[in-house]
Amino acid sequence: MKNDFGIVTNIQQFAANDGPGIRTTVFLKGCLLNCKWCHNPEGVRHFPEVFHFWPNCINCGNCAAACPTDAMTEIKNPPTYPDQKGWKGKLGSKIIQINKEKCINCFQCVDACDFDALVVSGKFMTVDEVITEVEKDIPFYKESGGGLTLSGGEPTAQPEFALALFKAAKEKGINTALDTSGFQSWSLLEKILDYTDYVLYDLKHLDRNQHIAFTGVPNDLILENLKKIVLREDVTTYIRLPLLPGVNDSEENIRATGAFIQSLGLKTVYLLPAHPFAGQSYRLVGIDYPFPIGESYPEEKATVAKTILESYGLDVKMWIAWVEDNISDKSPLKEPAVLPTTGT
Structure with missing residues (x-):
């Protein structure tokens, strides 16, 4: 079957940064964006x-x-x-x-x-092969509230495979998280969301022209899809904001982002300051990196961004490890230990 095979770049077990609890993150190959700062450049193209x-x-x-x-x-x-x-x-x-x-x-x-x-x-794998790896960690999911996270690349760039993986995970009683840019047609994205518990949604830039300049695509579809996602009561949505020097960390963009998130009724934002290891990854595989290599994002600038976002009533987490001590208003959860269920 067409959706039984997909291209996987990596399966990372015991992941602590990709959603609540201990998770297994499956990285799918291929992306619909071309972000200049991508931390997984080997996952952008749609083939091994x-x-x-x-x-x-x-x-x-x-x-x-x-x-x-x-x-x-x-x-x-x-x-x-x-x-x-x-x-x-x-x-x-x-x-x-x-x-x-x-x-x-x-x-x-x-x-x-x-x-x-x-x-x-990039390695061709079947749904069964991936799920066999994922279900090895079921005991850890049960103890921590963790589960399967699909990342990339962009997991919705392989929509049939992503859907099949989430369906199979649900059959095993494993909760699911989708790490996405949201740049996909709503008709395809909605099908995946029917089997999704958590959405980790990246907001890269609120200005349309700047979004095109740095990612290669406009943000209209991304913003519209996010508005639709937060209306779903069966999905818990978290916003993630990468902080890139000179790209999206201006006060104007941070304030626009804060106001937009506030308008959606969401509470929690995860800040992802650029880390010094991305550029080294580029060099190791022979790809040019457009930002300084080996330099961490300035802590004082990250603190300024955090303060601005907090002024919009948002609970801002620095991306050190996943923290879920303040559930989103749109979350169906009453406490972190209780896992939401989705339609079948």
Whole structure:
């Protein structure tokens, strides 16, 4: 069946940041946005692909020799971690740049590499294979109120597979959380929501033009879908606001965001300040990163954003670990230990 297979980049167990309780987060490949700050760049494209993990590379050239389309080019790069110990490769000597237009994903280069310097992001898995991994943690879900979270990429970019996974989770008595940008047709999103307990909804920018500039798409559909989601009494909605320097952290945008969330009747907002590890991930797989690498978002600026949002009556959580001590007004929960049920 078409919806029985999907492309998964990772299954992370014991996740504490992706919804209430201890959760298993399944990362689906493919995204409908192209955010310049994406922390999972290997999950953006909608198919399995090869990345060069250069710290393991010994510059043997076997991969380039095996490539049938001449998609690999050697380039010189200065060392990224000159004092880092333990790398197998020669720091700063060579980087393999993979021409994605030429690459046909035959993975012959991966087979030719004996040092795990070429890795494939994205694996075809069936619903049963994913759920078999997820249900291993059922005892932890029962103790903590956790469950399955679908993330990405953008999980709704594989709508049939996401729906099938949530249906299967419900059959096992596992609660579900959807980590989404909301950029999907309502007709598809609504079907997934019928099997969703929690929605972790990213608001990236309230200004339409700025949203296009930094994500590649307008925000009209995203805002309209959020308005519809919060009207559902069977879904608990949490807003997540990434804080990116010079992108969406202006006072004007923070105030616009606070006023919009307040108008929806929601209470809780999770702030996600840019962390210093994203840029390193880009460098490790040979992708340019447009922001400073290794720099944390300034604590004082995050505090200013928190204070502004609190002035709109919002309960603001810094994204250290999931905290659910103040349930959203739109939540059907009476206490965190009680799990909501959705339609079947």
